Amino acid sequence: NAGVMQNPRHLVRRRGQEARLRCSPMKGHSHVYWYRQLPEEGLKFMVYLQKENIIDESGMPKERFSAEFPKEGPSILRIQQVVRGDSAAYFCASSSGTGGGPQYFGPGTRLLVL
Amino acid sequence: TQLLEQSPQFLSIQEGENLTVYCNSSSVFSSLQWYRQEPGEGPVLLVTVVTGGEVKKLKRLTFQFGDARKDSSLHITAAQPGDTGLYLCAGAAPGTYKYIFGTGTRLKVLA
Numbered sequence: 001n002a003g004v005m006q007n008p009r010h011l012v013r014r015r016g017q018e019a020r021l022r023c024s025p026m027k028g029h030s031h032v033y034w035y036r037q038l039p040e041e042g043l044k045f046m047v048y049l050q051k052e053n054i055i056d057e058s059g060m061p062k063e064r065f066s067a068e069f070p071k072e073g074p075s076i077l078r079i080q081q082v083v084r085g086d087s088a089a090y091f092c093a094s095s096s097g098t099g100g101g102p103q104y105f106g107p108g109t110r111l112l113v114l
Numbered sequence: 115t116q117l118l119e120q121s122p123q124f125l126s127i128q129e130g131e132n133l134t135v136y137c138n139s140s141s142v143f144s145s146l147q148w149y150r151q152e153p154g155e156g157p158v159l160l161v162t163v164v165t166g167g168e169v170k171k172l173k174r175l176t177f178q179f180g181d182a183r184k185d186s187s188l189h190i191t192a193a194q195p196g197d198t199g200l201y202l203c204a205g206a207a208p209g210t211y212k213y214i215f216g217t218g219t220r221l222k223v224l225a
Contacts, residue, residue, distance in 0.1 A: 042202060042215040043157070056212065091156050102147060103213060105156035
C-alpha cells in the first residue's frame with residue numbers, strides 16, 4: 001500500500017542546470033498537485049494535473065518551470081536554468097478526485113542550487 | 115486572495131499540558147484539512163472536516179470546523195513529546211481543488 005513517492009529526495013544543482021523532480025501518486029489516484037515550501041514558510045500551490053492534462057498552472061512561474069503527467073509514468077516537475085532562489089522543498093500530493101477532496105503528500109524533494 | 119491565518123505561530127509547552135491551535139479566514143471553505151509535518155518529511159493528513167460545526171476526534175486531538183466554515187481549531191489534550199511538529203491547516207474554496215495553506219504552528223512539547 002505505497003503512498004505518494006517522490007524522487008530524488010535531495011537534489012543539488014549548480015546555477016544554470018536543469019532539475020527534474022518525479023512524483024508517483026498513490027495507487028488509484030489520477031490527480032497530482034505540486035507545491036513549493038520555502039524554509040520557515042507554508043506550502044504554496046504551483047500546478048494541478050490530471051493524466052495528460054494541466055488543469056491549473058496559475059501558481060507556477062511562467063518561465064523555466066514546466067510540469068507534465070503522462071499517460072504512463074510519474075509526474076515530472078522540470079526547472080530549467082535553475083537559480084539560487086529555486087532552492088526549496090518541492091512536494092507532490094495526489095488525490096482520487098476533485099472538489100477539495102483530501103490530498104496525500106509525498107516526502108518531498110529538497111532542491112539546493114549552488 | 116484567500117488567506118488562512120494560524121495562531122499561535124510558535125508554541126512550546128510541557129508534557130501533559132493542553133493546547134489549542136486556531137486557523138482563521140474571512141473566506142468560506144468547502145472543506146478544511148489539518149496536517150502535521152515533521153522536519154524533512156511531507157505533511158501527513160490528520161483529518162478532513164466538511165460540515166459547519168463539525169467536531170472530529172482523533173485520540174487526544176479534537177478538531178472543530180466553524181459554523182460558517184471560515185475557521186477551525188485543533189485542541190490537543192495532555193500533549194506528549196511525540197506531538198511535536200508543524201501543524202498546518204489547508205482549505206479548499208467551494209468548487210475548487212486548490213488548497214490554501216495556513217501559515218503553520220510550530221509546536222514543541224518538552225518532556
